[in-house]
Amino acid sequence: MVNRANHRVWLAGGLLCAAALVLADLSVPSAAEVPQGEQAGSAAPAAAPAFPVASSARLAGDGKQTRFILDLDRKIDFRAFALADPYRVVVDIPQVNFQLAAGTGATGRGLVKAFRYGLVMPGGSRIVFDLTGPAKIANSYVLDAANGQPPRLVLDLEEVDRASFTQSLAPSERPELKPTIAETSTATIPPVTSAALPPIAVADPRPLIVIDPGHGGIDNGTQSGGATEKTLVLEFGLALRDRIEKSGKYRVVMTRTDDTFIPLNDRVKVARTQAAALFVSIHADALPRREGDAQGATIYTLSDKASDAEAERLADAENKADAIGGVNLGDEPTEVADILIDLAQRETKTFSNRFARMLMTEMKSTVRMHKNPLKSAGFRVLKAPDVPSVLVELGYVSNKGDLEHLVSESWRNKTVGSMAQAIDAFFAKRLATVGPAK
Template identity: 30%
Template sequence: MNVNFSFVTPYFFFVFIVGFLFGEKAFAVEVVDIRIAQQEGETRLVFELDKSTEHRLFSLSNPDRVVLDVTGSTFSSASQEALKKLPSGVLQRVRFAQRDSGVRFVLDLAKKVKSKSSTLSASGKFGPRILVELEYGADKAKEVSVPKNLAAISNSKRDVVVVIDAGHGGKDPGAIGKYKVREKDIVLSIAKELAKDLASIEGFKPVLTRSSDVYLPLRQRSQVARSSNADLLISIHADAFTKSSARGASVWALSLSGKTSEMGRWLAEQEKSAELVGGISLDDKDQLLAEVLLDMSMNSTIQFSLDIGTSVLSKMDNVVKLHKNTVQQAGFVVLKSPDIPSILIETGFVSNATEAKNLGSYAYRKKLAAAIAKGVESSFLKNPPDGTLLAWKQNRSRSKVYVVSKGDTLSEIAKKNSVSVSRLRSVNSLKDDVIWIGQKLRIPSS
């Protein structure tokens, strides 16, 4: 058939091309892979994309399921085989359907869960990702059989471990300032005083990375913290600047850019992937999931570091002049422990005559160390780590008192207050279930 194209206008081609382009853009994003990671009480799904896009997450019931809509996307046919490998535990099945607005994923569940989602930015060889978290806690059957563990947690009274790192040392004197004061000597003195102060506070255990004039590589300082199961690493330094007018103390935490580069280093080193990050082993995870778990751990670590740094800074403000009145962030190597909150304290500028004189004074260093200790104590009292004496005391203080009346039994009191009998026994130091009328029992928070 002969077709006469003489009547086809440029406008026709414009509409055709625009329509074609917009048709392509409608599904310009591809879901290229889906991965799963699990730990007790939680399942995480990572939806890997080739480009950023918006998404929506919501729950439905009867039956229980979670729905994820990925806007303007398609699902890679090569990755659809991954759906068969995903179901596990609470996640029974993953279905998908291509819609006009994009791809809809339906997560069929064995029971109700708490669901939330977040977007992870592109990093290294991975593109942007959508992280879906399903939290469902332990099964009721398991909860009934765990009272012994609950009692152990309730009774755990370990110390908060604070590793104190005096910067430089040995062949490395650090900054040398006015009156020939050396950074390595100043910070070691402050570190020792800080250790004394923390040791005098019930519930704290200080550990020094160095207690004498020796040199330690930066990574080895972090390793001391890890091998000590540290809850906090404090690195102490003194600054110097070309202008003698520069002065003031500051507190630093790891920056987000520092976090990204460090995450790559951890995952690039095979032996590091076997270490625990927030209690999650990375050695059995593929690199994408390992990165997601590490990213979440480091985000939490950095936030806790910022909180502690703010508390320390507020106490230091009563003793020293501050260079910055907020916690600063940078990629210091000594701060780059993914699972250990870490802060670096610049105690002042030894290049400034006034501060060099102050830092050369034992009385001043002692005062500064006391302020840092108060800041650390204050922060951990507000947010004590699980299993510590501080956490135990906090739970104890929140306990209510129950006065035993006629007809009461320990099991009934436990049931009435939603706690286990063994935990009730443990909190009240009872050897058996014998109680008497008028006896006062502490009821721990459930």
């Protein structure tokens, strides 16, 4: 087993070093222009909350000009920028405790089709607006608390044509994933436990397994009956980690251990920089109502050509996770395309397919499987060229029976047990094949 122990993990290190920003135009609108909102924190707590609280969010305006208002319990710094294809506006803010009404952002108004919000990394939150078309940020500012009204973040959007919008996105000005944690005290930022990982200990020869709970933070994944995919797969991933570690045979790293958004490429980097011997991504699918019903677990491996239409649909949906998080998808890594024809990639694919078959064999004895349990498609999260990787869809949250299983601790324990057995079988066979020379 090859152990690249000298890799250093720099993933997410830069994300926790953000500079303070100067706020945009602080011109204050009239009282009529700013809708009323409830003041946060009506009951005086014993101590100030660790993070700012957002208590209400709303849209006003029309298809020419649209305003977004976020009620807060204190002033914050922020950074706002637009992205194209699809048209989006992203607002990066320090980590915020969102206490918004259920369904907030699901429907839009004016230039905004919908918006989502959530933790994008420890110490940083993000709001992403899906736009109806090209629009510019005409104004953005934070209001002081006044006249019984709380501090407010205000964002004004204005319709523009495609040419004007494109000009505003000059290559030198296109923002990458650089959230602003402006003026946020390091005392309030929790330690990074999911992305910033320690180097591998040279003396530990045990195979390292990376468990990747899908989605997280601003990206909820699929939802049904009040259950979100990001929560279900995190609970499953943590249970699988505990079961594997209990055996003492392996080292385990999680791409996330909390409700944090991790970009797809960064998930792959965790596996590569940690010299992982196996990468297992955990998800739970859902079908639109018009596509009928489906049930059972499915195991996916990487392929340039999807095995069927459903696999292609799922890969397209999962690959949009970065767009949901506001990441510019224009720059795809060329290393993957260049290395796919390399012998190492072909060997990795062979091991991935072998583990997928072993996993299916173990799971089908305890878990309801999809009628076609082994599939393949172009999942970006499986593109580590030197790490055997699979993506496991535990079931369909859109199916009542599957959802009952997904929220059942008994079902989770049985499924975790079968996956742990498959991992044992995989490494027993692979280590026997590779031998002790490496």
